[in-house]
Amino acid sequence: MAADLWFDWLNGRRFGHDERLRAQVEAETARLAGRLLDHVPLPAGGTLVDVGCGAGLVGLAALARQPGLGVTFCDVSAPLLAQARARAPGGACRFIEAPATALAGVADASQDVAAARAVLAYVAAREVAFGELFRVLKPGGWLSLAEPVWRDEAQAVPAMAALAAGPPDPLKSARHKWKAAQFTGDAMAALTGYDERGLLMLARAAGFGEVHVRLEIDVEAAPAMSWAAFCALTPHPLAPSLAEIALSTAERAALEAALRPAVEAGSNWRTRRVAYVWARKPG
C-alpha cells in the first residue's frame, strides 16, 4: 500500500517507530477522542461524520458507544481511509476521500454529529471547513472538535533566537534550531496561527448558535523512551524529527547531554494544549 505524509505520521513518526510507545500514544489519543465524544449526544440510529478520520479513531469510538450509528469516514489520505475501512465493522459505514473544505458526497443537513480531531489544525482555509461542517449538519445537530494548539510553541521561538544570539552556546543554538524547524516557517503558518478563541469566532461566523470552548493544558512527564525513539518522533505530521534537523556535532552532543537522562527515565516534561469546541446548529 502506498504511504503518504499522514499515513506515515499516524503509523510511525508519531511514536518514533517504537511499538511500545505506540501503545501509549494510542491510549492517549483514544482518551482525547473519548473527551470529544462526551460533549455531544450520539442518537440511536443517527449519523456521524468523522472529518479527517485518519485510521478511524473518532468514528470507531463513536460506533463502540452507539453501534447503530451510521458513520461516514472522510479523509484526504487514501491509505488511511483503507486502514479505517479495515478496522470498521461494516454495516452502515461509508468511506469518502474528501477534504474538510469540500465534503463531496456528504449531503446537506444529513448528519446528527460532525466530529474532527486534530484536523482543522492542518487546514489553511478553516472558515471554509467550518462552513462545510455547518452545511452537513441537521438543524439541531452537533459539531465536536478537539484540536491541538501550537501557537505558544511558535511564539517561544523568537525568545530562543534572542538567547542563542548571545555568547556562543551549542545548547541554546540547538534548542532554537530544533523548535524553529518544528514550529515556524510557511508550512507551519496555518498550524500555529490559531487558538481556542479563533475557533470560537470561526464557529460563530459559520452560523453555530450555542458554542462551548475549553482549552486544556497539561504539563506532564513524557513516557520513558529510548534516545533513538525520541530523536525519530515528531510532534505533528509537518514537523521534522530531531534526527532530521541540521545541527552541528557540538549542538547535537549538547542537546543529548542535557536531555537524554530525563528522556530515558521518563522525567522529561512536555506541555499539551488541546482546544475542545462543541457547537449546535440552530434548528
Ligand SMILES: C[S@@+](CC[C@H](N)C(=O)[O-])C[C@H]1O[C@@H](n2cnc3c(N)ncnc32)[C@H](O)[C@@H]1O
Ligand atoms: C493528526 S491526523 C488525525 C487523524 C484522526 N482524526 C485521529 O484523531 O487519529 C490528521 C488527519 O487529517 C487529515 N487531513 C489532512 N489535511 C486534511 C484536509 N484538508 N481535509 C481533511 N482531512 C485532512 C490527514 O489525512 C489525517 O488523517
